[in-house]
Amino acid sequence: MRKVAVTGIGQTIVGEHWELSLRELAGEAISQALRDAERDNVDGLFVGNMLSGMISQQENLGTSISDWAGLRGCEAVKVESACGSGGAALRAAIMAVASGEMESALAVGVEKMTEVRSSEVTASLATAADADYEIAHGLSFVALNALVMRRYIHEYGWKHTDFATFSINAHANACHNTYARLHEPITLEDYQQARMVADPINLLDASPVGDGAAALLVVPADYARRNGSRGIAIVGSAAASDTLAIHDRKDPLWLSAAASSAANAYSQAGLQPADIDLFELHDAFSIMSALSLEACGFAARGQAVRLALEGEITINGRIPICTLGGLKARGHPVGATGIYQIVELVQQLRGEAGAAQVPGARIGMAQNIGGSGASVITHILSRN
Numbered sequence: 001m002r003k004v005a006v007t008g009i010g011q012t013i014v015g016e017h018w019e020l021s022l023r024e025l026a027g028e029a030i031s032q033a034l035r036d037a038e039r040d041n042v043d044g045l046f047v048g049n050m051l052s053g054m055i056s057q058q059e060n061l062g063t064s065i066s067d068w069a070g071l072r073g074c075e076a077v078k079v080e081s082a083c084g085s086g087g088a089a090l091r092a093a094i095m096a097v098a099s100g101e102m103e104s105a106l107a108v109g110v111e112k113m114t115e116v117r118s119s120e121v122t123a124s125l126a127t128a129a130d131a132d133y134e135i136a137h138g139l140s141f142v143a144l145n146a147l148v149m150r151r152y153i154h155e156y157g158w159k160h161t162d163f164a165t166f167s168i169n170a171h172a173n174a175c176h177n178t179y180a181r182l183h184e185p186i187t188l189e190d191y192q193q194a195r196m197v198a199d200p201i202n203l204l205d206a207s208p209v210g211d212g213a214a215a216l217l218v219v220p221a222d223y224a225r226r227n228g229s230r231g232i233a234i235v236g237s238a239a240a241s242d243t244l245a246i247h248d249r250k251d252p253l254w255l256s257a258a259a260s261s262a263a264n265a266y267s268q269a270g271l272q273p274a275d276i277d278l279f280e281l282h283d284a285f286s287i288m289s290a291l292s293l294e295a296c297g298f299a300a301r302g303q304a305v306r307l308a309l310e311g312e313i314t315i316n317g318r319i320p321i322c323t324l325g326g327l328k329a330r331g332h333p334v335g336a337t338g339i340y341q342i343v344e345l346v347q348q349l350r351g352e353a354g355a356a357q358v359p360g361a362r363i364g365m366a367q368n369i370g371g372s373g374a375s376v377i378t379h380i381l382s383r384n
Helices: 022-037 062-067 086-100 118-128 141-156 160-174 186-195 221-226 257-271 286-295 304-309 325-328 333-349
Strands: 006-013 044-048 077-079 105-111 197-198 214-220 231-242 278-280 363-370 375-382
Touching: 006 022, 006 086, 006 118, 006 141, 006 221, 006 333, 022 062, 022 105, 022 214, 044 062, 044 086, 044 333, 062 077, 062 363, 086 105, 086 214, 086 231, 086 278, 086 333, 086 375, 105 333, 118 186, 118 214, 141 257, 141 286, 160 186, 160 286, 160 304, 160 325, 214 221, 214 363, 231 333, 231 363, 257 286, 257 375, 278 333, 286 304, 286 363, 325 333, 333 375
Parallel strands: 044 077, 044 105, 278 363
Antiparallel strands: 006 214, 006 231, 105 214, 231 375, 363 375
């Protein structure tokens, strides 16, 4: 397998794009990525999306987008892995190029979530859980995460307000990201007074949905070097799965798929957690920030909250997370989130993150999670 790199990135603002369809949103991100890479064609298009059939009544999405984006004729498919669809699409693109099957591939994530009632979005998102043993009993996605958070608080003795730092940090960083949905900083008082959604998860523990698209161009690393591009090497790419239903796991407070995919990515890259300069984790809910940090080796079990309270997750901390807002403040257009994470890593490793720039960033990791930890994709990128 040959080494690969990202040479082009593109993204749209996460928000309410009433005037744009799925393919128009994706086309905008694709155009940006191709311009950034100074290319006008690709061999393959891998589209990360979860909800196009349920919300937009559009399947066969790969072909729809390739046609609209002027890429007619290339191989084009939709990749679905719940909220991890973007990361799964990137992994498919990486394998296509690394194997030599393709010389270039676009990974695009796109989702529209704001044109239907919130109850429809909630029901659609619940399909990432177990239909027979979770959804059938009335559990929403936020309720499942609330159960996990309640157990974590009980097991390790933290208070709910101890999780506030995760949200405060994400909002502070999003203020420097023009593509983010939420640009308002929040305080501990804001967090304490936020409306409860599913006890103990309140409104400021949860990421907002939105419409958005992001795109990446993947090519062989030697091509990037020969053409003098600003290529960022992908040095680790791994995926793993766990049980779909949380109650089937040996330990509901351990993301085994996150730990496994991270361990494999570290091994591929020849790195350890201490070598990572920043981590774009999947903070759909603040409890997932804690569990991800622990599963990936940045904190001992039950101690990720302490890491946040001590300021180690900030831009200038030991392991900066959600450096451009994360899911919590950039927004979470679910099928696109995994691609946004990598776009933001590339910005950081190129030194293009502006006021949110992590000083001296050379190696970054992103982890995209589908379901409540059922499918997890981890990527590590390096600035050569």
